[in-house]
Amino acid sequence: MAESTALDEMICFQLYAASRSMTGLYRPLLDPHGLTYPQYLVLRVLWHDGSTTVRDLGRTLQLDSGTLSPLLKRLEAQGHLVRTRGADDERTVLITLTGAGQALRDEIGDLTQALLCSINLTVDELTQLNQLLLRARGTSALDESPRKVTPA
Amino acid sequence: MAESTALDEMICFQLYAASRSMTGLYRPLLDPHGLTYPQYLVLRVLWHDGSTTVRDLGRTLQLDSGTLSPLLKRLEAQGHLVRTRGADDERTVLITLTGAGQALRDEIGDLTQALLCSINLTVDELTQLNQLLLRARGTSALDESPRKVTPA
DNA sequence: CACCATTCAGTTGTGCACAACTGAATTGCG
DNA sequence: CGCAATTCAGTTGTGCACAACTGAATGGTG
Numbered sequence: 001m002a003e004s005t006a007l008d009e010m011i012c013f014q015l016y017a018a019s020r021s022m023t024g025l026y027r028p029l030l031d032p033h034g035l036t037y038p039q040y041l042v043l044r045v046l047w048h049d050g051s052t053t054v055r056d057l058g059r060t061l062q063l064d065s066g067t068l069s070p071l072l073k074r075l076e077a078q079g080h081l082v083r084t085r086g087a088d089d090e091r092t093v094l095i096t097l098t099g100a101g102q103a104l105r106d107e108i109g110d111l112t113q114a115l116l117c118s119i120n121l122t123v124d125e126l127t128q129l130n131q132l133l134l135r136a137r138g139t140s141a142l143d144e145s146p147r148k149v150t151p152a
Numbered sequence: 153m154a155e156s157t158a159l160d161e162m163i164c165f166q167l168y169a170a171s172r173s174m175t176g177l178y179r180p181l182l183d184p185h186g187l188t189y190p191q192y193l194v195l196r197v198l199w200h201d202g203s204t205t206v207r208d209l210g211r212t213l214q215l216d217s218g219t220l221s222p223l224l225k226r227l228e229a230q231g232h233l234v235r236t237r238g239a240d241d242e243r244t245v246l247i248t249l250t251g252a253g254q255a256l257r258d259e260i261g262d263l264t265q266a267l268l269c270s271i272n273l274t275v276d277e278l279t280q281l282n283q284l285l286l287r288a289r290g291t292s293a294l295d296e297s298p299r300k301v302t303p304a
Numbered sequence: 305c306a307c308c309a310t311t312c313a314g315t316t317g318t319g320c321a322c323a324a325c326t327g328a329a330t331t332g333c334g
Numbered sequence: 335c336g337c338a339a340t341t342c343a344g345t346t347g348t349g350c351a352c353a354a355c356t357g358a359a360t361g362g363t364g
Contacts, residue, residue, distance in 0.1 A: 007282065008267045009267065012175075012177075013193060014282055015174050015285065022164045022167050023168070041165060041168075054313060061165075061169075065313050066352060069314050069315080111161065112158065115160045120287060125287070128284065129284045129285075130159065133281075135277070136170055136173075136281065188318095191319095205342090217344060218343095218345080219320065226319080243328070243341065244341095307364090308364105309362080310359100310362095312357100315354100328341105329343105332338090333337090334335105334338105
C-alpha cells in the first residue's frame, strides 16, 4: 500500500502535464490557421456532425456555455460559422459552418501524421491509453450519454 | 490503417477531457482551503522539497514564470509562503513556506482515498496509465531533466 | 389557463496557460 | 576589464475553464 499511496495523485499531475503538452503539439499546426485547440475541437464536431446547438456541443466536448459562448463568438467573427436562434425553440442557438468554415477542413488537412511523429507511443499503446482514459473518466464503452461520436 | 488514423487525435481529446475531469475531482477537496489545483501542486512541491526558486518550480511543474508569478503572488497574499530575492544571485526568487503553509499540509491531509473512490481504475491500471502518460510526453524513466521528484 | 420549475445561452468575475516582451543581474569571451 | 549574450522573474495581452448568476423561453402541473 505504501508504494501506491501517492500513485493516483501522481497520475493527476501526469494527466495535467500530458494534456498541456499535447495542446502544445497542436499549437504550431493550428496557429497558421488562427485557431486554438478548443476551437479546432469545435470545428471537428461541426465537420463531422454538421449543424448543432450550443447545448449539444457542450455535451460532446464537456464544456459549458460560459466557455463555448465566447469561443463561438470568436469563430463567428473569423467567419467560420454563424449562430442562429432555433426556429422551434427560441432558447437554443444553432451553430452552422459557413463555406469558409467547411473549406478550413481541407486547408488544415490531416494532422494525424504530424502528431504521430511527436508522440513516441505505438498504436497498441495509444489504444490502451485511450481505453484507460475513457474508464478513468467513468465513461465506459456502454455509456448512456446522448452523444454519438468521440469528437477528436 | 483506416481504423487507427484518428486514434491519436481522439486521445488528445481524451487527455484534455480527463485532465479537466481530474481537476474537477480535486475542486471540492481544495475549495474549502481556498486552493486551486495548480496552487496545490506548487504546495506539494514545497512540502516535499522545501524552499525552491521560481525557476526550479517551473522545471518541476513544466510552467513558466508567466503562470507562476501571479500564482505565487496569490499564495503569498494568502500567507502560505514568502518570496525573497536570492542572496547570491539577485535574479532568482526563493520561495519558502510560512508556518501556515507548512500547517496546511496536515489540514488538507491525504486526498488519496477520496480520489481513489472517484476514479474507477485498479492500482494496476493506474500504474499502466502513469507509464503510458510518461512515455507519451517523451519523459522516459531515464530522463535527463534536473528535477528529482514527480510532484504530485 | 396560471404559475412555478426547468432549460438554454449568455455575462461576469477569477484563475490558470502561454506567447511576447521588459529590465535587471549574471556569465562568458575576447 | 568591457561588453554582448544569456538567465531570471515579472508584466501584458489573449484565450480558455468554470462558478455563479441573469433573463428569456419552454414545459409541466394543478
